[in-house]
Amino acid sequence: MIAEPCKGVEHRLQAYLDRALTPEEVSLIEVHLGECQYCRQRYHFEAQLRTTVKTVCCGDPVPGDLVDRVRLAIRQSA
Amino acid sequence: MSILADSVDRVARTPSAEAHDRALFEEEALGHADQLYRIALRLSGSTQTAEELVQETYLRALRAWRSYRPGTNLAAWLATILRNAYLDEARRRSRRPATEPLDDESEYFLYDQLSGGRLEGPQEALMSKLTNDAILQSLEEVPEHFREAVVLVDIGDFSYQEAADILDVPIGTVMSRLHRGRRQLKRALASHAIDGGEDPKRA
Numbered sequence: 001m002i003a004e005p006c007k008g009v010e011h012r013l014q015a016y017l018d019r020a021l022t023p024e025e026v027s028l029i030e031v032h033l034g035e036c037q038y039c040r041q042r043y044h045f046e047a048q049l050r051t052t053v054k055t056v057c058c059g060d061p062v063p064g065d066l067v068d069r070v071r072l073a074i075r076q077s078a
Numbered sequence: 079m080s081i082l083a084d085s086v087d088r089v090a091r092t093p094s095a096e097a098h099d100r101a102l103f104e105e106e107a108l109g110h111a112d113q114l115y116r117i118a119l120r121l122s123g124s125t126q127t128a129e130e131l132v133q134e135t136y137l138r139a140l141r142a143w144r145s146y147r148p149g150t151n152l153a154a155w156l157a158t159i160l161r162n163a164y165l166d167e168a169r170r171r172s173r174r175p176a177t178e179p180l181d182d183e184s185e186y187f188l189y190d191q192l193s194g195g196r197l198e199g200p201q202e203a204l205m206s207k208l209t210n211d212a213i214l215q216s217l218e219e220v221p222e223h224f225r226e227a228v229v230l231v232d233i234g235d236f237s238y239q240e241a242a243d244i245l246d247v248p249i250g251t252v253m254s255r256l257h258r259g260r261r262q263l264k265r266a267l268a269s270h271a272i273d274g275g276e277d278p279k280r281a
Contacts, residue, residue, distance in 0.1 A: 010185045014260065018231075020238070045189045048201050049208075050232060053263070056213045057120055057233045062112045063129065070111060073133045074104070074140055 005032050009039045013046055103143045107136065110153050113234065114160050120229045121164050123218045131167060135160040154240045157230070161244055168222070188264040192271055207272040216266035224259030227252055232260070 009032050015021050016029050033040050063069075091099065114135055118128035138159050139146075146155055184190070192204040220228060230241040231252070238256075242249040 013185060014257065018238075042186050042189050044201055045192075045204060046185075048205055049188070049264075052205055052208065053213055053217070054233055056210045057217060057229075058116055059210070060116065060119055060125075062115050063125075066115060066129065066132065067108050067111050069129070070108065070133055070136045074136060077137050 006036060006039050009033070009036075009043070013043060016043075017047060017050060100140070100143060103146065104140060106152060107139055107143075107156060110156050111136075113153060114156055117157060117229055117234050118160060118164065120217060120233055121161075121226065122167070127167065131160060131163050134163040134167075138163065151240065154236060154244055157234065157236065157240075158244045158246075161226070188268050188271075191268045208267055208270075209272065212267065212270035212272075216263055216270050219266040220259050220262045224255050224262055226259075227255035228259040228263060231256055 009016075009029055012021060012025060012029060016026065021029070033043055111132060115128055115132050118131040118135075119125060122128055122131060135156060139156055142159075146152065189204070192207050217225065217228070226245060227241060230236045230244060231238065236244065238249050238252050241256075242252045245252060247255075
């Protein structure tokens, strides 16, 4: 049985991570996260997941001569 | 600094001054090449296509450079062009956006699966069930419309509003696609996660 405040946090968690909530909503969530281990663990997981996805998806090396090749393409099309 | 004053200023530019402006524009625009490449790579899933898209973006950008308003968001302006180039490319390959699956899971279903129902456990152990390949593969499996929103906001660091401008849809549409895209990414991650954690070779 999940408590109502936990449902509320689950519902708003992504918006919270997006910093898309009002200051009042943020403070309600932060108070709840401070007292509820169930939500806190899940919040940490969701936050870490975003960081991990971003790190992995930005981890590809950009070709070192990309800009040079773009410049060449620009000159050739001129 | 009105738009009118700006355009009057431009009309009055001599050819050499205009060439100078264009060169400055080109340099500033090229400063965003890495960011555009990463977005292109995550949209297309191919390094070769990503580079072609970046080149095409710059060719289009330099043809249209006079329509860029100095002082506005150049990264978002370039990303809009990139996204259009990507759509044209996708149309050529006739990729179709997949249909939307149902969206009724708990926010935490990935967490629940990775933790195997155990209440305690270090975050690192959960995250280590997601390999880099699994994450990249999972993102590719997110249907196009939703992946675009995730790539722009979660990977490209654009705001909801910037993503809405780039995708030319209302901000509410971006938020809804982002929500569904994240859910679908998690669903894909759940299917690619290392099972149980006891025997990684079973993945």
